[in-house]
Amino acid sequence: xxxxxxxxxxxxxxxxxxxxxxxxxxxxxxxxxxxxxxxxxxxxxxxxxxxxxxxxxxxxxxxxxxxxxxxxxxxxxxxxxxxxxxxxxxxxxxxxxxxxxxxxxxxxxxxxxxxxxxxxxxxxxxxxxxxxxxxxxxxxxxxxxxxxxxxxxxxxxxxxxxxxxxxxxxxxxxxxxxxxxxxxxxxxxxxxxxxxxxxxxxxxxxxxxxxxxxxxxxxxxxxxxxxxxxxxxxxxxxxxxxxxxxxxxxxxxxxxxxxxxxxxxxxxxxxxxxxxxxxxxxxxxxxxxxxxxxxxxxxxxxxxxxxxxxxxxxxxxxxxxxxxxxxxxxxxxxxxxxxxxxxxxxxxxxxxxxxxxxxxxxxxxxxxxxxxxxxxxxxxxxxxxxxxxxxxxxxxxxxxxxxxxxxxxxxxxxxxxxxxxxxxxxxxxxxxxxxxxxxxxxxxxxxxxxxxxxxxxxxxxxxxxxxxxxxxxxxxxxxxxxxxxxxxxxxxxxxxxxxxxxxxxxxxxxxxxxx
Numbered sequence: 001x002x003x004x005x006x007x008x009x010x011x012x013x014x015x016x017x018x019x020x021x022x023x024x025x026x027x028x029x030x031x032x033x034x035x036x037x038x039x040x041x042x043x044x045x046x047x048x049x050x051x052x053x054x055x056x057x058x059x060x061x062x063x064x065x066x067x068x069x070x071x072x073x074x075x076x077x078x079x080x081x082x083x084x085x086x087x088x089x090x091x092x093x094x095x096x097x098x099x100x101x102x103x104x105x106x107x108x109x110x111x112x113x114x115x116x117x118x119x120x121x122x123x124x125x126x127x128x129x130x131x132x133x134x135x136x137x138x139x140x141x142x143x144x145x146x147x148x149x150x151x152x153x154x155x156x157x158x159x160x161x162x163x164x165x166x167x168x169x170x171x172x173x174x175x176x177x178x179x180x181x182x183x184x185x186x187x188x189x190x191x192x193x194x195x196x197x198x199x200x201x202x203x204x205x206x207x208x209x210x211x212x213x214x215x216x217x218x219x220x221x222x223x224x225x226x227x228x229x230x231x232x233x234x235x236x237x238x239x240x241x242x243x244x245x246x247x248x249x250x251x252x253x254x255x256x257x258x259x260x261x262x263x264x265x266x267x268x269x270x271x272x273x274x275x276x277x278x279x280x281x282x283x284x285x286x287x288x289x290x291x292x293x294x295x296x297x298x299x300x301x302x303x304x305x306x307x308x309x310x311x312x313x314x315x316x317x318x319x320x321x322x323x324x325x326x327x328x329x330x331x332x333x334x335x336x337x338x339x340x341x342x343x344x345x346x347x348x349x350x351x352x353x354x355x356x357x358x359x360x361x362x363x364x365x366x367x368x369x370x371x372x373x374x375x376x377x378x379x380x381x382x383x384x385x386x387x388x389x390x391x392x393x394x395x396x397x398x399x400x401x402x403x404x405x406x407x408x409x410x411x412x413x414x415x416x417x418x419x420x421x422x423x424x425x426x427x428x429x430x431x432x433x434x435x436x437x438x439x440x441x442x443x444x445x446x447x448x449x450x451x452x453x454x455x456x457x458x459x460x461x462x463x464x465x466x467x468x469x470x471x472x473x474x475x476x477x478x479x480x481x482x483x484x485x486x487x488x489x490x491x492x493x494x495x496x497x498x499x500x501x502x503x504x505x506x507x508x509x510x511x512x513x514x515x
Contacts, residue, residue: 033101034069035144036076036111037094038062043081044117044124052198054115055080057152057206061113064213068267068310071111084128091138098143109146109264112139115206118153139182146264147182148227152206154188181258185231187238188251195242200295205252208237208298215269215309216299223270223308226263237298272310274333279306281343284322290314292438313337315441320346374401375513379486383414383507385424387492392416392423394505398431402513408433412449427453427468441478447488448472469493470505484511 040058042051062078065071079090091112098108114123122129139149187205200207209230211217217225217233235252243249258264269275278286283303290296291314301307313335319328327346333339378399385392395417400410413428429451437444449470472490479485485508492503 032070032107032109033105034065034071034075034109034111035094035098036062036065036069036071036113037079037090038065038076038111039079039082039087039114039116041081041114041116041123041125043126045127048117048124051116053202054117054152057115057202058113060202060210061115061150061206064210064267065111068213068269068272069111070268070271081126083125084130087125087130088134088138095138095141095143102143107146108144109148110142110144111148111150113150113152115152115203118151123151123153139184145180146258148185148264148266149182150185150209152187152203179258179260179262179264181256181260183227183254183256183258183264185234185254186252188253197241200298204241205234205238208241209234211237211297211299213267214272214297214311215267215307216297218269218307221306223268224265225267225269226265228263230266233299267310269308269310273335274311274313275338276309276311276316276331276333277306277338277340278309279340279342280304282320282341282346283343284320287319287321289317289319293317318346319349374403376401377408377410377511377513379509379511381414381486381488381507381509383488383505385492385505387424387503390423392418394424394426396507398511400431406435408435412451425453427451429468435476443476443478445474445476446472447474447490449490453494466495472505476511482513484513485509486511 038058038061040055042054044051058078058080062071062076066073066076077090077094079086082090094110098110101108117124122131123135135149139147187203195204197204197207212230212233213225215223215225217229219229219233231252231254238252239249278301281303283301286297286299286301287295288297288309288311290312296311296316297309311333313333315330315332317328317330318341319326326349328349329341329346331339331341331345376399379397381396381398383394383396385394394414396412396414398410398412400408402408410431410433411428412431413426415426416423429449431447431449433445433447435443435445447470449468451468453466453468470490470492472488474486474488476484476486488505488507488509490505490507492505494503
């Protein structure tokens with residue numbers, strides 16, 4: 001018994017002696033330190049159309065680098081609409097910081113991203129310019145192990161051409177990881193425009209690059225997205241989506257000057273706050289819509305692969321398009337949740353709800369290019385109407401079509417449930433709904449009904465039709481894709497005369513939508 005106790009004590013002493021040795025290494029020596037400088041500029045100066053999404057693209061890029069790319073918030077810098085002096089000062093500041101960190105870090109990696117206007121010689125910052133030569137000099141002056149520059153702008157491929165670099169094969173994929181050097185990725189070739197899209201509220205190239213970094217480009221299925229995987233995915237998707245646009249096909253380009261083996265891992269999906277896993281059997285072109293029905297991701301998935309996507313918490317709607325059918329599913333991710341969506345959780349639908357606003361509409365792979373039918377809706381309402389000093393209840397209904405996500409036209413009709421002396425006369429008319437704000441499942445709308453009221457009197461000759469105009473405001477709560485609860489408050493104008501305290505209505509109802 002005493003020998004066992006002595007052995008236990010001796011083992012504890014050995015462990016205690018080993019602990020200082022394990023912690024004696026310099027802090028940070030075993031870690032990869034990543035720094036990022038991200039620039040977004042919508043204003044390209046006189047004579048150039050102001051971009052809509054360059055700044056938001058930059059913000060999306062810095063989020064993915066911080067959330068999945070291992071860049072700490074203290075090591076990232078976002079520049080919004082900088083001038084020439086600010087940009088050059090910030091790159092100089094980045095260079096000095098790397099010099100200070102170099103002695104304490106085993107490995108330093110730097111990302112520089114620019115989204116905005118450019119021409120064949122320079123990036124354009126309002127009325128000022130920064131030449132590609134200046135940018136290359138700044139990039140080469142960074143004393144980091146890996147330097148990655150990404151330019152999303154017109155003719156950005158000239159940044160590579162001016163250097164004299166040539167397109168090279170993708171990195172050799174290997175478990176080892178000691179690549180050193182630089183890589184430049186551009187959204188277009190030297191003589192092409194880079195385009196942005198209203199459909200996903202960003203540029204084609206950055207949208208697909210970020211989608212890939214969230215996991216869509218992870219062809220190896222290891223939960224990590226490498227530089228070559230991200231580029232190949234962004235290239236294929238950008239080209240596919242721009243081949244039929246007015247701006248013409250857009251070919252992303254790259255130049256790699258690196259030595260060593262392996263590949264640079266850009267993002268690790270396993271570190272995401274929330275993970276959505278698409279299991280085997282889920283197949284086709286997948287569209288993921290987030291808050292406000294914004295297209296978050298789009299990618300092609302084979303049935304025999306599993307895919308993990310790093311997403312923010314929230315509710316998402318997924319549409320899977322194949323040659324034979326279109327199916328959809330909804331999922332809500334909580335913070336820190338990892339959730340799998342199986343094939344049987346998708347239900348068949350009849351439309352693709354991802355139509356471009358200002359660019360090419362999404363088409364089915366292998367499907368005939370037919371026009372999308374307008375969504376049809378029908379609603380049943382009950383309203384309390386204050387009319388001519390009396391309260392009355394009026395049942396009614398409405399049916400019509402939605403012209404787009406914001407505008408709908410329909411016909412409305414309301415009856416009466418009491419004698420003429422104590423109720424408002426029935427009326428019917430044309431209604432116009434305009435949705436001006438959407439927040440999660442709640443939407444706010446402006447609604448106007450213009451029609452006619454039939455006022456019946458005891459004297460047959462006194463019967464007449466009266467013009468009715470009902471402007472109002474309402475809200476709708478989406479219970480599902482087909483069903484909404486709606487509420488409406490409106491004023492009632494009849495034949496141009498109105499007493500606001502005597503003529504108004506409040507209604508509540510259900511709307512069914514068939515797409």
